[in-house]
Amino acid sequence: MADSTHSDGVTRRGVLKTGLAVAAAVVVRPEKALADGLQFQESPMMAERVAKGEAPPVFDRLPTRPLVADFASRNRSIGRYGGEIRTLIAKTRDLRYMSANGYTRLVGYDENLRLQPDLAESYEQKDNRIFTFRLRRGHRWSDGQPFTTEDFRYYWEDIARQKDLSPNGPQEVFVVDGKLPRFDILDDLTVRYEWDAPNPRFLPALALPRPLRLFAPSRYLRGFHVRYTDKEKLDRMAARAKVKGWATLHNRLDDDYDYSNPDAPTLNPWRLMTPPPASRMVFERNPFFHRVDPEGRQLPYIDRALVDVASPGLFPAKANAGEVDLQARGLSMNDVPVLKEGEAAQNYRTLLWPYARGSVYTLYPNLNTNDPVWRKLNRDVRYRRALSAAIDRRILNNALLFGLGVEGNNTVMKSSPLYADEFRTQFAGYDPEFANAMLDELGLTARDSNSIRLLPDGRVLEIVVEVDGESTDIVDALELITEFWRDVGVKLFMKPQDRGILRQRSYAGQTVMVASTGLDNAVPTPLMPPTELAPVRQEHYSWPKWGQWFETLGRSGEKPDDPAAEKLMALYDKWLKTTHEDMSAAIWKDMLALQAEQQFTIGTVAGELQPIVVNKRMRNMPEKAMFSWEPTSLLGVYRIDEFYYEA
Incomplete structure (x- = not known):
């Protein structure tokens, strides 16, 4: 990526025109008009509160330079105020989807997946090493407190690098060649992060559904931090909250994403008004929202x-x-x-x-499983290719996706600039003869009375495939795959269970194979990190312990020791050092090619509709x-x- 500067590109003159006001809008008084004669408008809901003295007028609630939404190029129409959105979640923890849908980011993606400033008024980057962000003057949290570089300093010094609150230190994405960035506050609105080597993951991490965290509401949280509040007072507060100490209390109340604390200030479009848990949680507009x-x-x-x-x-x-x-x-x-x-x-x-998934129904052989016999088998590419070739994807497509899906591997979609046909098709054709030949070549020729193959230690080749019990469509797919694999002498035993338990079993190496969805991001650009393709995340069901090793900088888990996995790691490390998009794209394609060749995940059908x-x-x-x-x-x-x- 070349050096770049990004701004919302908005000036007040000629943009915030008054025009014909929508009937439900309330125009601020002339004395609150902008210096160039243009005016902001606010909702009737807020106008009532302003009239009662419960809130300042809109001019005093907005930043000096708010983000002016681009409606013209996106075919949006000027709206009217009012109403409610009713929606459903399965459990209180799913309130985090409000954070994802609200999508308020320092820097975020637009609809064309280009990075744009949002909370930031502008940003600059140099060689993927130096990142400078300028905030919007007058921007405020939902409680009316200023949003400034002090919130960045507080997070970096008093949370991320405070051992009681963050025992493992800042998140792994902050670490480049074993070093943390130099963090500088240039003024009350400008911060800079500087590394000695490129960190191309940094900007995309800010745009994630759960973004990399850089700031926290300092004025609110200081009241729960031992550096700013008397220890005895904090101990009494922790006792009343029935938690162990001040650090636990701080972490519980520091709610930047999950919406578990209604008192926590937010920068999102709506703020939570109902203390969870409850059967209905109510969100109201953020009076200080910046758009x-x-x-x-x-x-x-x-x-x-x-x-x-x-x-x-x-x-x-x-x-x-x-x-x-x-x-x-x-x-x-x-x-x-x-x-x-x-x-x-x-x-x-x-x-x-x-739906931008690499595959709707995907099988993950655990290359880190604790059982040594299954580990050896899962690590043999011939075995993985055999299981892939034994699946009739056409039947899956017709039975479960009405024939509308795209059959093949777990890979990127055609709409991605990184797509190639061979990534989808290699070793993904239905070929039971090839599957049988590969399994025979592995020495799995002995069978029981039901014609099921036997493992080298005499056990039946019965693969326990664990799956989230709420994923009924994947359960349906497994029932069909059970029949396909039986035809080549492989028995599949399905084990539905709670998603949280499934993940913990995976992290501990207790799973042999997991069925889940494929690539979360099947429409990547070269500037997005290829983290789903390399063993760098413990949440990946094919290599949880390798992912642990990477995420903890070698403190736990296992170092990758498979040649193909080591090659993926080398490519990923090469991507981390890139400064140009064409180089990033070439690395992505090498990794996608290796994924198809090695069948680390066994994809089936993509292209479902949401x-x-x-x-x-x-x-x-x-x-x-x-x-x-x-x-x-x-x-x-x-x-x-x-x-x-x-x-």
Whole structure:
């Protein structure tokens, strides 16, 4: 990447024109107008509070230079204020999806997956080593306190590098060649992070659904930090909260993502008003949100979000009954008939967006499993290729995706600039003869009375495939794969269980194989880190212990000792040192080619559609767009603060 400077490019003159005000907007008084004669406008909800003296006027709540949303190039219309968004979650922890959908980032992706300043007014980078961010003057947290470089200093010095709060120190992405960055505060609005070597992961990490953290609400959190508050007072507070000490209390109240603490200030479009747990959590507009529409109306348009907790199995029925206004999570293609059935009677429609996953149903042989016999087998590429060739992906596609899917490996989609046909097709054709030949070549020729092959130690070759019990579509796929593998003498035993338990078993090396979804980000650009392709994350079911080793800088887990995995690590390390996009793209393609050749994950079918239930009156919702966790942050990059209800 070349040196670059990025700004929202907005000046007040000629942009925040008053024009014809939407009926529900409230224009600020002339004495609160901008210096060049233009005016900001606020919602009736906030105007009432201003009139009662409960909040300052909009001019005093917005930054000097707010982010002015680009409506013209994105085919958005000027909206009207008011209304509520009703949505569903399965458990309180899923409130984090409000953070993902709200998508307020220092630097974030736009709808074309280009990095743009958001909370930052502008940023500069030099050789992927030096990153300088300038904040918006007058920007405030939801409690009205200033958002300044002091919040960055507090996070870096008093949280990330405070051993009681962060025993392992700053996150691994901050470490380059074993060194942390030099952190400098240039003034009250400008911070700089500087490394001696490139850190191309840094900017993309700020745009993730759960972004790399750089700041915290310092004025709020100081009241719970031993550096700023009397230790005895903190001990009494911790005792009342029934936690071990001040550090535990601080970490509990420091809620930058999960929405577990309604008192914690936020920069997101809506702030939580209801202490969880509750059957319904209420969010209200953030009075100090930093974005405005092209005519000066402070966003968001919609006043409240009502988040109800319900059983996942009831999501389609509740949507069918018209009990949601915006719902994507928890719905799948299997629910489309039920959702379509309810459209005529209820006030919603069902959009179908392409899901940016590498494969809907993916098998992960655990190369780090504790059982030595299974470990040796899982690490043999012939075994992995045999299992892949034994799957009839055409039947899976027709039975589960109505024939609309793309059969093949777990890899990037055609819409990615990194795509190549061979990444999808290599070793992904249905060929039971090849599968049998490979298994025979491995010496797995002995069989039991049911024609199931035997392991070298005499055990039946019965693969226990563990799966999240709530992923009913993957369970359906496994039932079909069970029949395919039986035809080549391999027995599959399905073990559904809680997702959290499944992950812990994986981290501990107790799984032999896991079935899950494929690449979270199947539409990457060269500037996005290829972290899903290399053993650098313990959450990857094929190499959890190698990922632990990388994430903990060698303190736990196991160092990769497989030649192909070592090659992936070398390529990933090479990507980390890149400064130019063409070099990054070449490395990505080498890694994708190696993934297809080695079958580290066994993909089946991609290209499923994500049903999204949306109120018929809701506007500025794209008719067709890509849906994913990463990089779109669910609906985040489409800016739901710009959605509104037509009269």
